[in-house]
Structure formats: C-alpha cells, structure tokens
Amino acid sequence: MPKPKILWIDGVGSYAMCDSDEVSIGQAFPGNDVDLAIRGDLSRRACIIGRKGEDHLVQAYQSMTLDGQPLERPAILRSGCILRIADRIELLYTRPTVLSGTARLELVSKHRWQPVLTAAILLGDSCIIGPTPDAHVVCLPPRGIDWAGRFVWFRQADGWICKGISCPGLIAGQTPISAPFTLETGLRVQSDVASWTLTEG
Amino acid sequence: MKFQYGNGQCPLEGYVIRRGIGIGGFGEVYFAESDSGKEVALKRIQKNLDVEIRGVRHCLNLRHPNLVAIYDIRYDQEQQGWIVMEFIEGESLREHLDRSTDPLAGPIHSYEQGKPERILPVFAQIIAGMTYLHDQGIVHRDLKPANIFLDKGLAKIGDYGLSKYISTSRRAGQTESVGTFHYMAPEIGKGEYGKEIDIYSLGIILYEMLTGTVPFDGQSTQEILLKHLTADPDLSMLPEGLAHVIGKSLAKNPTNR
Numbered sequence: 001m002p003k004p005k006i007l008w009i010d011g012v013g014s015y016a017m018c019d020s021d022e023v024s025i026g027q028a029f030p031g032n033d034v035d036l037a038i039r040g041d042l043s044r045r046a047c048i049i050g051r052k053g054e055d056h057l058v059q060a061y062q063s064m065t066l067d068g069q070p071l072e073r074p075a076i077l078r079s080g081c082i083l084r085i086a087d088r089i090e091l092l093y094t095r096p097t098v099l100s101g102t103a104r105l106e107l108v109s110k111h112r113w114q115p116v117l118t119a120a121i122l123l124g125d126s127c128i129i130g131p132t133p134d135a136h137v138v139c140l141p142p143r144g145i146d147w148a149g150r151f152v153w154f155r156q157a158d159g160w161i162c163k164g165i166s167c168p169g170l171i172a173g174q175t176p177i178s179a180p181f182t183l184e185t186g187l188r189v190q191s192d193v194a195s196w197t198l199t200e201g
Numbered sequence: 202m203k204f205q206y207g208n209g210q211c212p213l214e215g216y217v218i219r220r221g222i223g224i225g226g227f228g229e230v231y232f233a234e235s236d237s238g239k240e241v242a243l244k245r246i247q248k249n250l251d252v253e254i255r256g257v258r259h260c261l262n263l264r265h266p267n268l269v270a271i272y273d274i275r276y277d278q279e280q281q282g283w284i285v286m287e288f289i290e291g292e293s294l295r296e297h298l299d300r301s302t303d304p305l306a307g308p309i310h311s312y313e314q315g316k317p318e319r320i321l322p323v324f325a326q327i328i329a330g331m332t333y334l335h336d337q338g339i340v341h342r343d344l345k346p347a348n349i350f351l352d353k354g355l356a357k358i359g360d361y362g363l364s365k366y367i368s369t370s371r372r373a374g375q376t377e378s379v380g381t382f383h384y385m386a387p388e389i390g391k392g393e394y395g396k397e398i399d400i401y402s403l404g405i406i407l408y409e410m411l412t413g414t415v416p417f418d419g420q421s422t423q424e425i426l427l428k429h430l431t432a433d434p435d436l437s438m439l440p441e442g443l444a445h446v447i448g449k450s451l452a453k454n455p456t457n458r
Contacts, residue, residue: 008208008219008220009220010204010207010220010221011204011220011221011222011223011224013220014219014220014232110353110354111353112290112353116232116240116288116290140296140300186209188207188208190203195203195204195207195221196220197207197208197209197220199208199209
C-alpha cells in the first residue's frame with residue numbers, strides 16, 4: 001500500500017493526504033511501515049481508521065478510548081471526537097463540512113507526527129484547501145502570507161483533479177492555469193498569494 | 202508574497218527545502234531537512250547581511266530551553282547568508298493571540314486568553330529565556346509576540362540576535378509596521394537600550410495576554426509613541442498582584458522598573 005502523499009503548503013503547514021480506504025497509525029521508528037507514524041510511546045500498530053460509506057470507523061489494536069470511553073470494538077468517529085491512545089496520545093477527529101466525507105486528524109497532545117505534519121487528511125471524494133473554517137486544510141493568514149481564494153480537489157477514477165477558485169495568477173509547474181488540472185506529485189502550484197507542492201510520502 | 206524556493210530545492214548544500222514558513226523584514230524562513238534528516242528552519246538573510254550575521258554570531262552558542270536555538274551560519278554558492286535554526290512547529294504568540302479572539306480559531310489552545318492560571322506558566326518561560334539573555338549581557342531590543350513561539354507547551358524567544366538593527370531601523374521609520382511600536386519602551390526614542398527596555402516590552406506582552414489588548418494604542422505611530430511617553434496604563438481590569446507587577450514594568454523611568 002503506498003504511503004500517504006505529503007502536501008507542503010508555504011506559510012501554512014504540511015499534511016499527510018491519506019487516499020486509501022484504511023489508514024494505520026503506530027509508533028514512529030525506522031522500518032515501521034504504518035501510514036501515519038507518531039513520535040510517542042504507543043504500539044507499532046496502534047489502530048486502523050477505515051472508511052465505511054461516508055463514515056470513518058476506528059479499530060484499536062492497543063488500549064484506547066473514544067471520548068473517554070474504552071474502545072473495545074470498532075466504532076464510528078463523530079466530528080469533534082477525541083481518540084486517546086495508550087492513555088497519553090490524543091487525536092482530534094474533525095469533519096469540517098457535511099458536504100464532504102473528508103476528515104482531518106490532528107494531534108492535540110504534546111506529541112508529533114513523523115515526518116512533521118500539521119494534520120492528516122483522510123480523503124473522501126473532495127478536499128477543500130482555503131482560509132475558511134469549512135476547509136479541510138485551513139490556511140489562516142500566518143506570518144505575512146495573506147491567503148485568498150481556495151483550492152478544491154475532486155477525486156477522479158485514477159487520481160485527483162484540482163480547481164483553483166478565486167486564485168489569480170494560478171500556475172501549475174511553469175504553466176498558467178485557468179481550468180481544473182490533474183494533480184501530480186512534485187508539481188509546484190502557485191497563485192499570487194499561495195503556493196504548495198504535493199510529494200510522495 | 203512569494204517564496205523564492207520551493208519543495209525539493211537545495212539552495213544551501215546539505216539541506217533540502219520542504220516548505221516556506223514565513224517572510225519577515227530580514228528575509229525568508231524555510232522548513233528544511235538536513236541530509237541526515239535533522240529538521241531545521243533556514244533563514245535566508247536578504248538585507249543587511251553583515252549587521253545580522255554579526256548579531257547572530259554573538260548568540261550562536263547560547264543554550265536555553267526557552268530560546269530558539271541557533272545552530273549555524275552558512276553561505277550558499279552565491280555567498281548568500283543563511284542562519285540554520287531550531288524548527289518550531291507551533292505558532293507565534295502573535296498568531297495565538299490573534300486567533301484567540303478570532304472566530305476562525307481552531308479548537309487547540311495551550312492556554313486561554315484572560316486566565317492568569319493558564320497564562321502565567323507560559324509567561325514564566327518567556328521570563329526565563331529573557332533572564333538568561335540578560336545574564337549573558339544581551340538585550341533583545343525587539344521583544345514582541347511575533348518573536349515568541351509556542352511549541353507543544355514550550356515558549357521560546359526568537360530573533361534575539363537581530364535586534365539592534367531592527368530597533369534602530371524602526372526608530373528611523375524605515376521598515377516595520379505600526380503594530381511593532383506597541384512594545385517599545387519610551388527611552389528608545391532617546392537611544393537608550395538597556396535591559397529595562399525588554400522589561401517594559403514584557404510588561405506590555407503580559408498585559409496583552411491577560412486582557413487581549415495593548416495598554417497603549419492609537420491611530421498613528423505618533424499617537425502610540427506619545428502614549429508610551431506620557432499616558433498611564435489602565436490597570437483596573439487586572440488582578441491586584443499582576444497590576445502591581447505590570448505597572449512597575451511599565452514605569453516611564455527605566456530605573457523604576
């Protein structure tokens with residue numbers, strides 16, 4: 001199974017874009033082949049989050065709680081719920097908009113992802129990258145960068161297409177873009193105010 | 202505003218750029234990884250290279266958990282200077298304070314604005330870092346929330362090697378925005394740069410962390426500077442003990458701080 005790709009957004013952060021139906025989470029150490037690795041004291045394979053229709057289902061392989069309740073069997077994740085692994089590592093699961101099955105997974109305890117990530121995005125059929133709270137990747141204006149517009153990704157049969165909305169000066173690679181374009185790893189996408197690159201994980 | 206370098210580029214030997222972090226008055230800052238996987242921030246010095254390098258070199262071997270570590274100063278093939286620094290994953294105190302009153306703010310906050318029991322442990326870390334700098338004979342001169350970073354419960358002071366130029370330039374009105382005048386001690390206008398100016402800035406920062414506003418605000422630079430020189434801060438909304446501490450740190454006469 002290919003590793004999640006990494007979306008590097010200048011001035012904003014880095015995101016694991018998880019495109020498969022199942023995402024494994026475990027401890028970060030060399031050779032551990034999980035999709036999402038956490039630098040912390042947890043099992044090499046602590047849990048799996050799988051897609052079930054429009055929902056996500058978590059299955060624990062070590063002691064975990066979901067909103068404080070012990071997780072003894074697979075459970076559906078609700079937006080805003082907190083997953084606690086091994087009584088110390090906390091993850092926040094969010095579905096920013098009901099119009100998309102895409103969800104965001106953030107570490108809220110003092111642990112870090114390996115590699116450095118702002119969040120993991122569990123991709124459904126679309127993904128919004130922009131400055132508003134309904135975006136899956138929220139690009140607040142940090143450190144001198146004023147975001148405007150948004151990028152919307154749509155799943156295709158064998159990949160993703162991206163559409164820039166209110167993104168003047170949009171360029172993909174060296175090519176000015178006005179229509180939706182196919183997402184490719186290594187392609188640098190820039191507008192007058194935003195720039196990002198999707199890379200292999 | 203665009204970054205010159207993108208993901209995968211290697212303008213500095215031994216490091217791969219992953220993404221831009223920010224663009225400030227001195228240049229661009231990037232998140233990068235060394236060939237061996239060390240995560241660092243790379244600051245590309247675009248202006249006043251000699252002045253900045255001199256200040257940073259002076260701070261190169263300082264070590265404190267509440268200071269952003271400076272690892273090295275390097276030059277690329279074009280003799281462009283780069284500062285190799287500790288990468289801070291979190292946000293600046295400026296961003297944090299702005300988001301605390303922003304409806305777009307995310308659900309994750311290390312502390313909440315206005316609650317002293319949550320604010321003071323963070324502020325104590327800032328004090329610890331500043332005390333260390335003063336003990337080393339270094340005055341920051343440009344302490345403000347944008348230069349303080351919050352990283353998974355740790356507060357770290359940054360840009361401490363750069364401050365002399367920043368302060369002088371600001372007095373000449375060349376570079377920075379009006380907002381940065383909010384933290385400037387009144388004696389800076391007279392060219393006095395003792396550690397008391399940092400204590401003054403700390404008082405302003407604590408005031409802002411507790412109340413959400415700065416004590417001296419205005420529509421123009423001149424109005425803000427005039428208030429620093431003449432106005433008394435409104436301490437009525439602060440707890441008694443903290444009001445005393447902040448009031449003392451904001452004394453107009455630096456010897457009274």
